[in-house]
Amino acid sequence: MKRNKVLIIGGGIAGLSAALELSKLGLESIIVEKEKNIGGYASQFACKANIKCVKCGACIVHEKIQSVINRENISIYTKSSLKDIKKVEEKKYNVVIEKNMDCDSEKAEISFSINAVVMAAGFIPFNPKDKPYGYQKFKDVITNLDLERILKSENILKRLSDNTLPEKIAFIQCVGSRDSTLNHLWCSKVCCPSALRMANLIKAHQNVDITFFYIDIQSFGKDFLNLYPELKKNMKMIRSIPSDVIEDENGKLKITYFDNTNKKSIDEFFDIIVLSIGITPNKDLNNIVDAIGLQINDFGFLNKSIFVTGSITGPMNISETIGSAGITALGIYNYLKV
């Protein structure tokens, strides 16, 4: 049992949490991460505490990173990928890891044996460039992930185009989620709570009007229902998704939307528009998925199994991901013990 090694694909919050739990159970793990840093998307998220903590989970990621680095029985390969995996016998695989992928002169391959694999490669954010909202055309149309990264380092949000302070900001929800034209029929679950929290964080630091365009607020967890009345209080909530975004000659972003209250079509101009983009399946690793016999569902996410954890199985938030990783670690422990 002691000499058992577990390979974890993905060094995001799922992989890190799984490694920590395995470590506590006395198992050695090896994390393979394609980026140069561990922590994944969740490590780019801003703390959304206003006066008090709103339980967004962003801080936990940094605690996890720190803990993983300090553990002796966890090794980490960043800028690396799993190049080959072969099953030798039950509970024994030979793997080849490619290191330093980004640098041709330092590229190297290493081979070793492992006893189990955990797939924790996470999600791919939906790229909204083909939606009619002007992403990558108009500088001040950004995604919720762009906004996370900005708010992580800046207290004040400015327009990317001219560095001026915005007077009006719009959030558009469900971009790339719940969309049969993309075969994305799922709700991405995390966008409503995080967008509402970011909107409030912005309001706490600067004088700005915020309009929130949504279908219906999707919330998960008991806490959110307590927070929601407070979160929506300072915003204009419009239960309608705009059909497009157009930039005028002054760089203002025009949204035409149907205002339910007044039963009218309204043209309104905004300085910044934030698109809440969906969580989509990570299909980059389908060859590995096949090699180790995992199942992909109709949407492209992986079916749950003891070898699969985190948002590669479907949209989930930070705390749910950590929970999922804990269950996976215990499953792996029991699997290797038998």
Place this chain on the structure above:
Amino acid sequence: MSEEPIKISGKKKSIFKDKVMSLLPEGGNLNLCLTCGACSSGCPASGLEGMDPRKFLRMASLGMDEELLSTNWAWMCSMCQRCIYVCPMKIDIPQLTFNVRNSWPKDKKPKGIRGSCDVALRNDTCSAMGTNEEDWRFVVEDVANEVRENQPGFEDLQAPMDKQGAYYFLNQNSREPVTEPDEMVPLWKILHKVGADWTYGSKGWAAENYCLFLAENDNWEKIIRIKAKAVDDLGCKVWLNTE
């Protein structure tokens, strides 16, 4: 929230929406609405008659057939289909609207559209203005002559009529020959400059089809068939519909 929420009472009576679904491929996806409102945000008829596409579809889903089938809004939809374009579920609201129009008794349908459909059915020109073959031929030849005589560079301009075997069969909204004949000329000039092999037809030349907007299936089909026959009779390859 809306000021006047939709009120439903008792059991669903009849289900007009289901009838429409049985006519459409994939049922027009009419059951897939998430009520996101993108349709209403993009619709030029939103807000008219206190109605918008999302509300219209909601009423259909809730079995509010009486209200659905009586709102004048059905006649304000321009059938532009922008709602389908922006809908994440590709819901065919225009076909719902079309079938609502279809369900109206003929004498209650808007007089203007009704009259235009009736007139178009009177002769084989399909002109909603009632223009007959003789008048049509005369106007085209007259205007073409005038251009050839008065506009340098267009001495050879042709506006062929019933030219057997031409590649393009061009049709023409019948408002122009009657009220603004000169409006026909710019397109002729373009076709002349590019050397297109085209013709007008003395039959089935009118581009408009008000029977389609009136949602009279037999009649709009009849008009389309007359037009298609006119194209076939001349052996043309491409039907250029300018509507």
